[in-house]
Every structure is written in structure tokens, then in C-alpha cells.
Amino acid sequence: MIRPYQPQDLAALQEITAVCFTGVSVDRNIELLLGLVGGHDWRWRKARHIAADVAGENARGVLVAEEDGQVVGYVTCRADADSRIGWVPNIAVRPEHQGRGTGRTLLTAALEWLRHAGMECVRIETLEQNPVGQRLYPSLGFVEVARQIHYVKRL
Numbered sequence: 001m002i003r004p005y006q007p008q009d010l011a012a013l014q015e016i017t018a019v020c021f022t023g024v025s026v027d028r029n030i031e032l033l034l035g036l037v038g039g040h041d042w043r044w045r046k047a048r049h050i051a052a053d054v055a056g057e058n059a060r061g062v063l064v065a066e067e068d069g070q071v072v073g074y075v076t077c078r079a080d081a082d083s084r085i086g087w088v089p090n091i092a093v094r095p096e097h098q099g100r101g102t103g104r105t106l107l108t109a110a111l112e113w114l115r116h117a118g119m120e121c122v123r124i125e126t127l128e129q130n131p132v133g134q135r136l137y138p139s140l141g142f143v144e145v146a147r148q149i150h151y152v153k154r155l
Helices: 007-020 026-034 042-053 056-061 102-116 131-139
Strands: 002-004 062-067 070-078 085-093 121-124
Touching (some): 002 102, 007 042, 007 062, 007 070, 007 085, 026 042, 042 070, 042 085, 056 062, 056 070, 056 102, 070 102, 085 102, 102 121
Parallel strands (some): 085 121
Antiparallel strands (some): 062 070, 070 085
């Protein structure tokens, strides 16, 4: 079942994020190269991203997949009424629930939410090291528009 986010879901979303973004996070890549930064690991930084995704008005665009009362996945959406370009910053499904169509269902629900919010298009990004995203997004009609390279330097 897909439902709107509720504040009591935050810890579950952050835990799912820590598990699911292990191999596909820019922050983790930074940590692998430079070690800890600021005394915090990549999971702490990524948990903060999720907290921002559900803060205030942003919470309206967060959908949760629930099975037998347990949060098994989520997607976060942002709608920009001025540009009419929506954004999906994060999507994740617990590993034991992957391969069942939950991510596709979440993303489809997110697209409908963004359409209803008046968006004319939506953007999503993934890393080269994320083969799941590279298959899923085009299968739902997304087309590649650019590639980006992230650099880091310790100060």
C-alpha cells in the first residue's frame, strides 16, 4: 500500500536510506576517498537529507510503501510551481522487498502526485554505479539529459 508520509515514519525512512544508499551515494564515495568528514559518516549526512525531504511543506510530497504495517520503501518529491519542473530527490526500498515492483509503484505514484501538483516534467538523477536506477527510470519514460561529475578536495 502506498500512503502519504507521517512524521512517525522518519526513523524508518532514515534506516532504509542507510541500507539502500550504501553503494550509490556521493557522500559515501567521499568517505571512501577521504575518510570521515566533520566527525560524521555518510549515513549521518544522508539521514539529514531525508530529514530535509520531509521538513515542513516538503512532507506533502513524500510517499511511503507499507506492507503488513511496516514501512518498506519511500519516495520524496519536490514541486516547483514557478518552473513547473518537479524533482524526485530520493527513492529507496528495503532490500528484502526489492524486485517486487515496489520501487516502480512508488515512482509511478510520485509521478502522479507531481502531475496533480501542476508539474509539466520531472527530473530524477542516479549515479553511474546504480544499475537499478539506470534500468528503472528509462523504463518509466525518463530520458537522459546530462551527465555530471562530482569532485571533492579536502581543505
